[in-house]
Amino acid sequence: MSPWRQRGPGAPTASDPFGPDAPEAAALDAGTGEPTRAPELQHGASGDGPPPGDGDSLASRPARRFGRGRFGRALEWVGVLLVAALLALGLRTFAFEVFSVPSGSMTPTIQVGDRILVEKAFFNYHDLKPGDIIVFRRPPRDVLGVCAGPEVGDLVKRVVGLPGETISSRGNTILINGHPQAEPYLPAGTALGRPIQPPVHIPKDHYFVLGDNRANSCDSRYWGTITGSSIVGRVVAIIWHHGHPDLHIF
Numbered sequence: 024m025s026p027w028r029q030r031g032p033g034a035p036t037a038s039d040p041f042g043p044d045a046p047e048a049a050a051l052d053a054g055t056g057e058p059t060r061a062p063e064l065q066h067g068a069s070g071d072g073p074p075p076g077d078g079d080s081l082a083s084r085p086a087r088r089f090g091r092g093r094f095g096r097a098l099e100w101v102g103v104l105l106v107a108a109l110l111a112l113g114l115r116t117f118a119f120e121v122f123s124v125p126s127g128s129m130t131p132t133i134q135v136g137d138r139i140l141v142e143k144a145f146f147n148y149h150d151l152k153p154g155d156i157i158v159f160r161r162p163p164r165d166v167l168g169v170c171a172g173p174e175v176g177d178l179v180k181r182v183v184g185l186p187g188e189t190i191s192s193r194g195n196t197i198l199i200n201g202h203p204q205a206e207p208y209l210p211a212g213t214a215l216g217r218p219i220q221p222p223v224h225i226p227k228d229h230y231f232v233l234g235d236n237r238a239n240s241c242d243s244r245y246w247g248t249i250t251g252s253s254i255v256g257r258v259v260a261i262i263w264h265h266g267h268p269d270l271h272i273f
Contacts, residue, residue, distance in 0.1 A: 118144040120255075121262065122158060122177065128234035128241065129156070129179055132208065138263035139179065141256040148251035151230065153199075154208060155182045156258040156273060159232075162246045170241030177255060180242050181208070184223075184231030186251075191222035195237075198222075214238045223248070230254075 124137045133139060133156075141158050151157070158179050183206075184190040188199050195215040197204045206213075216238030225231050229248035234240025243249065261271040
């Protein structure tokens with residue numbers, strides 16, 4: 024199958040870009056929308072209170088509060104949006120990436136048109152386990168057109184064999200080092216299609232991958248094992264399924 028690339032306390036939110044810990048801003052006048060100031064102390068004609076200058080000090084005067092002007096607020100919003108864009112770009116490049124799946128070799132788990140979220144920054148291929156779904160660069164042996172399908176740079180499959188293991192098959196059952204493997208992620212009775220014979224010994228830092236749609240998947244049975252360094256990341260969720268937003272965590 025071939026995919027196509029595509030807050031804690033005090034944190035800012037969309038409705039409060041400065042957060043609850045930001046300095047208190049002046050209130051807005053309900054009629055004009057302009058910032059208002061705290062009322063200054065008024066001295067009545069009757070002489071109540073000392074006149075200005077007699078014992079008057081800065082400490083005895085109420086503080087004046089000045090709000091941010093519209094231009095200042097606009098600049099702050101621009102800054103917030105710029106930071107958000109940079110974070111989104113960084114997350115896409117280094118942490119997570121969304122792929123759209125154009126073919127059916129991973130059905131029924133991943134359908135054609137589904138969008139999958141792939142973990143990249145916190146991923147280490149040495150930590151892969153059997154059953155993990157991964158995205159990886161198209162193997163060199165597949166560039167020659169071993170399999171028909173979209174000519175894209177990345178593929179999505181499931182890991183079934185780890186470095187140092189020997190993988191083979193008997194009927195529709197996968198054998199690892201001669202032992203049958205349970206595959207609970209597959210529907211009962213899933214046909215294997217092309218057998219894994221003769222047995223394949225998986226080299227160091229290599230992985231044997233298969234599509235869940237075993238009888239209609241071009242995978243390690245056709246172009247061999249893949250290198251760990253060719254793996255882009257591990258699929259952690261489906262976020263778009265059957266043509267609408269959905270969330271399925273792996």
